[in-house]
Amino acid sequence: MSRLPPVPLDALPPDLATAVARGRASRMLSTTLPVQVWAHRPEAAASWLATLEAMHLRGVLPGRLKELVRLRIASITNCKACQLARKDDSVGADDLACLAADSARFSPAEQAALRYAELFAADYTAIDDVLFESLKRHFTVPEIVELNMFCALMLAGGRMTYVQQAYEDAP
DSSP: OOSSOOOOGGGSOHHHHHHHHHHHHTTSOSOSHHHHHHTTSHHHHHHHHHHHHHHHHHOSSOHHHHHHHHHHHHHHHTOHHHHHOOSOTTOOHHHHHTOSTTOTTSOHHHHHHHHHHHHHHHOGGGOOHHHHHHHHTTOOHHHHHHHHHHHHHHHHHHHHHHHHTOSOOOO
8 A cells, every 4th residue: 555645537637637648548557556656746646647648659779679678777766656567569578588788688788777777776876977888889978968867767767655554456
């Protein structure tokens, strides 16, 4: 049960309710409960969703790469909602079984992004110029910026959801 009371879906302000509906329809949101908790600050919740939506629907990174990064960060933050959700069908059970930056299963670009995500979530002080040079071999500057912002959103969102226990219990 959530540590903070969720705002009922039918009580969300219209613009936030519309953003939540779009997020559910696009698979950006697998659950509404975290947003319902954040809805006690509707303007901030709407801004958060708008930023997520910009990357989810109009992002410059491939969906598979974002899904791998998202799931890797979820494994570090222990966000149950994030771990259970699937945003991109190209990531399967075999990918999840070896979700590490050094796995030969992943392309060099995916390995670089996963390494960055791992360090971003677990040991950000270890991110150095060498890692950024590795990213530059595989990504454009706008892609690296999006990767950085995406990691930040996934890390913060996962930790907020975990701390607030704003996820449904597994059936």
